[in-house]
Structure formats: C-alpha cells, structure tokens
Amino acid sequence: MKLKFRAPLSTALAIGVGLIVLLGYFFGQSASGELTLLGVLRNFFLQGAVIWAAVALIVGIANLASVHLHKIQKNQQAGYSFILLLSLILTVSVGIYDIIQTHLNGELNFQRLGWVFTNIQLPVATSLMAVLAISLTYAAGRLLARRLNLISVAFIGTILLLIIGSMPVIATQAPFLTDLRAWILGVVTVAGTRGILLGIALGTVATGIRILTGSDRPYGS
Amino acid sequence: MTFSSLLGFALTLTFLGLIILFVVVGRAGAKAQLRPIHAFTRLRRAIGRAVESGSQLHLSLGRGSITGTESAAGFVGLSALEAVIRSASTGDNPPVATTGDAGLAILARDTLAAAYNAISIGEQYDPHSGQLTGMTPFSFAAGTLSTIADSKTSTHLLLGHFGSEVALLGDRAERSGDLSLAGSDNLAGQAVLYASVEEPLIGEELFASGAYLHAGATHIASLQAQDVVRWLLIAFILAGVALKFLGVDTQIDSWLGGLP
Numbered sequence: 001m002k003l004k005f006r007a008p009l010s011t012a013l014a015i016g017v018g019l020i021v022l023l024g025y026f027f028g029q030s031a032s033g034e035l036t037l038l039g040v041l042r043n044f045f046l047q048g049a050v051i052w053a054a055v056a057l058i059v060g061i062a063n064l065a066s067v068h069l070h071k072i073q074k075n076q077q078a079g080y081s082f083i084l085l086l087s088l089i090l091t092v093s094v095g096i097y098d099i100i101q102t103h104l105n106g107e108l109n110f111q112r113l114g115w116v117f118t119n120i121q122l123p124v125a126t127s128l129m130a131v132l133a134i135s136l137t138y139a140a141g142r143l144l145a146r147r148l149n150l151i152s153v154a155f156i157g158t159i160l161l162l163i164i165g166s167m168p169v170i171a172t173q174a175p176f177l178t179d180l181r182a183w184i185l186g187v188v189t190v191a192g193t194r195g196i197l198l199g200i201a202l203g204t205v206a207t208g209i210r211i212l213t214g215s216d217r218p219y220g221s
Numbered sequence: 222m223t224f225s226s227l228l229g230f231a232l233t234l235t236f237l238g239l240i241i242l243f244v245v246v247g248r249a250g251a252k253a254q255l256r257p258i259h260a261f262t263r264l265r266r267a268i269g270r271a272v273e274s275g276s277q278l279h280l281s282l283g284r285g286s287i288t289g290t291e292s293a294a295g296f297v298g299l300s301a302l303e304a305v306i307r308s309a310s311t312g313d314n315p316p317v318a319t320t321g322d323a324g325l326a327i328l329a330r331d332t333l334a335a336a337y338n339a340i341s342i343g344e345q346y347d348p349h350s351g352q353l354t355g356m357t358p359f360s361f362a363a364g365t366l367s368t369i370a371d372s373k374t375s376t377h378l379l380l381g382h383f384g385s386e387v388a389l390l391g392d393r394a395e396r397s398g399d400l401s402l403a404g405s406d407n408l409a410g411q412a413v414l415y416a417s418v419e420e421p422l423i424g425e426e427l428f429a430s431g432a433y434l435h436a437g438a439t440h441i442a443s444l445q446a447q448d449v450v451r452w453l454l455i456a457f458i459l460a461g462v463a464l465k466f467l468g469v470d471t472q473i474d475s476w477l478g479g480l481p
Contacts (some may be wrong), residue, residue: 026230031223049288053324060323060353063330067352077367121357128359132385135392139417142395146419155415193408196424200406202450203428204293206443209237211296215439216431217335218299218328 011214017045018212061088091116158184224477232450239449243442253441260402260420261433267376267400268308275313276375278305279368281390282329283381283405284321284361291382294406295325297428298380299332304434305378306336310345317350319368320381321361326353362386369393379403379418380430383410391417404430 024042029035035043065088068081091113098110140159143152164170165181210216247253271278282298285291302318309316315337318329330351337346354364369377369390377394379387383405391414394401403414404422414421422430425447431440464470 022233026226026233029223046288053286053288056324056327057356058323060326060356063323063326063351063353067349070349076371080367125357125359128363128386128389132388135388136385136413136416139388139392139413143416196408196411198454199425199451200428202447202454203297203425204290204406205233205236206240206447207293207296207428209233209240210439210443213237213240213439215437216296216300218296219331 007217010219011217014217014219015212015214018208021045022208022212064088236446236450239446240439240442243445244438247438247442253445255429255432255441255444258422258426258429258433260422260426261430263400263420264376264378264402264434265308268305271375272309272312274375277312277314277371277373278309278316278376278378279374280305280316280318280378281365281368281381281383282318282320282322282325283379283383284355284358285325285382285406286322287324287328291406294380294382294404294427295320295322295328297430298378299325299328300431300436300440301378301380301434302329302332303336304431304436306333307340308434310337310340310342314373315345315347315350317352317368317374319352319354319365321353321355321358321365323353323356325381326351358384358386362389365390366393369399370397375399377401377403379405379414380422380427382406383414385409385413388413388417391419395419 020038021042024036024038024045027036028039028042065085068084071081072078072085094112094116098113102109140156144156161177162181162184165177171178207216211218243253268278270276280298280302282295282302283291285295287295302316305316316333318333320326320329330348333351334343334346337343352364352368354368355361366389368374370393377390377399379390379401380403383390383403384407387403387405387410391401391403395418400420401418402420402422403418404427405411405414406427411421411423415423428447429444431437432444461470464473
C-alpha cells in the first residue's frame with residue numbers, strides 16, 4: 001500500500017505557519033511595544049519566506065532557460081529564445097566576473113553589471129514604455145468602437161478632461177476646467193478608489209482565510 | 222495588544238465564521254444566486270470552443286510576489302488555473318500558464334501537476350507549460366507576448382497582479398483576434414485593462430473568479446461572506462457620517478484616543 005504523506009503534511013505546515021504569522025500580526029507586540037513570542041516567531045517565518053523567495057529566483061531562472069531551450073529544440077520562435085539565452089549567459093558571466101573582482105580587490109565593484117543595466121536593460125524598458133503609451137492611446141480610441149456604453153463614454157470623457165485641465169494655457173483661459181479637474185481628482189477619484197480598494201481588501205482577506213483553512217491549496221496537493 | 226489589533230482580529234474571526242456558516246448552509250441545500258458576469262459567461266463558452274477546436278488556453282498569473290500583499294491576486298489566478306484545467310482537460314493542447322515571479326512560477330507548475338494528477342491524467346502534464354517569462358514588468362510582458370502571439374492559443378485569462386504593462390498583452394490578444402479576459406488588484410492595471418481587453422474584471426470581480434469557475438463551495442461561501450462584511454462596512458461608514466453630522470464625532474474620537 002502506498003501512503004501519501006506529502007499532501008497532509010504540506011497542508012498542516014501551511015495552516016500552522018499561516019496561523020502563527022496571522023496571530024503574530026495581531027498580537028506580536030505587547031502594550032509596551034516589546035515583541036511577544038508570537039511576534040518573534042512571525043519575524044522568523046517571514047525572514048525564512050524572504051530567503052526561500054530568493055532561492056525560488058534561481059529555480060525560476062532555471063525554468064526560464066529550460067523553456068527556451070525546449071523552444072529552440074522544437075524550433076518555435078527559436079531566434080528570440082537563442083538571443084534570450086545568450087543574453088542570460090552573458091549577463092550572468094559579467095555578474096560573476098564583477099563578484100570575483102569585488103572579492104579580489106576587497107571593495108564593491110559592479111561597474112560592468114551597472115553598464116549592462118544602464119545601457120541595455122534601461123533603454124529596452126524605456127522603449128517598451130513608449131510602445132505602451134502608443135498602445136494605450138490606440139486602446140482608448142478603440143474602446144468606444146468595442147464597447148459603446150455610458151461607462152465607456154464617461155471613461156474617455158474623464159481622460160480628455162483631465163488631460164485638457166492639466167494644460168498650463170487652460171489654467172488662465174478657462175480656470176473652471178482646472179477646478180473641475182481638481183474636483184474630479186480630489187472627490188470622485190478618491191471616492192471610487194476607496195470603494196475599489198475596500199473590495200480588493202475584502203477579497204484579499206477572503207483568499208487568505210481560504211488558504212489558512214486549507215480549502216485553497218496553491219502549493220499543490 | 223492594541224484596540225485596532227483586537228478590531229482586526231475580530232473582523233478576521235467574523236469573516237471566518239461567516240464563511241463556515243455559508244459553507245454549512247450551502248451543504249444543507251441552499252443554492253447561492255450569483256449575479257451574471259458577462260466575462261465569465263463568455264469564458265465558459267470559450268473554454269468549450271477551445272476544447273472542440275483543439276486550441277490552447279493561456280492563463281497569466283501576473284507578476285505579484287508570493288511574499289507581498291499582491292500575493293492574493295496570484296493565488297486567485299492559481300485557483301482559476303486548476304478550475305480551467307479540469308474544464309479543458311479533454312482538449313488536444315493542454316493549457317499553458319505564464320508568470321512574472323519565480324515563486325509563483327513554481328506554484329503554477331505544482332498546481333498544473335496536481336490538477337492533472339487529480340483527474341488521473343498525470344501523463345499529460347508538460348513541465349514547460351508553467352513558465353516564468355520575465356522578472357521585471359516589461360520583460361514579463363515581452364516574454365508573455367510570444368505566448369499570446371502563438372497561433373495555438375485562442376483564449377487568454379490574465380488573472381493576478383498586473384500594472385500598466387498589461388495593455389501590451391491586451392493589445393496583442395486583440396490583434397490576434399483572441400478572447401482576452403483580465404483582472405488585476407492594481408488600480409492602474411484595472412484602469413488600463415478597462416480600455417485594452419475585451420472582458421475586463423473591475424474591482425473585486427477578480428476575487429470572485431473561483432466561484433464563477435466552479436473552483437469549490439468555499440469560493441461561493443467566501444463571496445457571500447464578502448457581501449455581508451461589505452454591508453457591515455457600509456453601515457459603519459454611514460454611521461460615521463451620521464455621527465459627524467450630529468457633531469458627536471469629537472467625543473468618540475477622544476474616547477477612542479484614550480484606548481491603547
């Protein structure tokens with residue numbers, strides 16, 4: 001007979017640690033501000049989670065490399081995958097070289113890695129940001145064609161009003177637009193944001209409770 | 222122990238009690254009425270069509286860290302992933318999951334493996350179907366674009382923590398003529414989603430996805446509990462407004478200020 005201990009063990013661990021962290025959040029400090037036993041345990045588990053997240057990063061990079069190797073083998077968009085793997089190997093090599101130099105010289109020296117980020121990653125991210133701006137403008141234009149209703153009209157109208165209201169020339173020529181913009185941002189937006197955030201907070205608590213009670217098991221079973 | 226800690230703990234216990242109550246009521250035979258959300262109705266049809274046509278479903282779990290406050294959105298995506306696999310298990314192309322966080326990628330692969338094993342088709346599990354596509358917002362978006370552009374995929378569920386970079390994904394899905402359904406816990410992400418995807422989930426609709434995708438009775442019970450607590454919060458806010466109007470808010474303020 002094959003016994004499956006993994007699922008109940010992982011569930012019990014998740015519930016146990018989750019309960020300690022939750023109770024530590026509420027009762028982690030005494031009235032005088034000192035850490036209680038629950039507070040100490042909570043900090044211990046949270047620090048452990050941060051370390052595990054860093055280890056997960058290594059596993060994640062291995063997964064990324066494995067997926068793209070698989071794509072090269074199957075000749076699915078192999079060119080992009082090859083560039084990605086080559087960039088990964090070069091960046092890791094530069095990083096390792098900088099770490100070795102730091103240890104040999106006895107002072108922090110990540111100039112080469114900094115160069116890679118400043119001259120390659122940053123421009124690529126910035127160009128994607130520019131593409132995003134165009135993409136968003138295009139999406140706003142298409143919205144009325146795709147979903148013509150009162151909410152969509154209010155959405156586009158508000159965007160236009162906020163953009164026009166923020167123009168310096170408008171502030172002198174039509175001050176009521178600036179006032180209207182300030183009212184929308186200070187009253188309508190804040191009220192809507194609070195409403196949505198309250199809903200998200202309730203959803204987050206509900207998800208947390210489901211995981212804490214073991215009814216949701218994102219760690220497999 | 223402070224007054225606000227006790228209040229928070231009481232709220233959590235109330236929430237837990239309500240979820241248990243609604244699970245018990247549900248088991249007793251009372252059926253919960255969920256308001257129709259067009260996005261989920263279309264998604265159910267799209268899953269059916271994908272199975273029939275042999276195309277692939279793509280679920281992106283966003284880039285929320287599992288140690289941060291945005292983890293809940295990612296966990297909701299994982300529940301949806303499990304439910305989608307159960308619905309689409311008979312298709313020729315198994316669903317694929319993408320994430321922008323290493324921890325979430327591990328959980329996605331674990332969820333995929335567990336879901337296939339649970340329905341006794343463990344041999345269909347492909348370790349490459351749970352992918353980490355990038356570590357930064359834009360590298361994640363750029364990596365996910367290739368999955369969306371793949372002609373095999375026909376439906377894209379973006380459920381998790383996304384920022385404004387999600388517009389690139391929505392735009393690509395629309396240009397491919399695919400159905401895109403998306404929800405994020407991030408306000409900027411939600412605003413962008415409204416304009417750029419076919420079926421956006423607004424507010425906390427993202428957290429209701431488990432209930433609509435039949436992920437389990439607890440999902441429906443927690444949705445009902447959320448509604449009760451929401452009404453309690455509305456009552457508290459209205460009571461606060463009334464107290465302010467009557468001018469007794471300062472006395473209550475000074476009374477609460479004296480508590481630890």
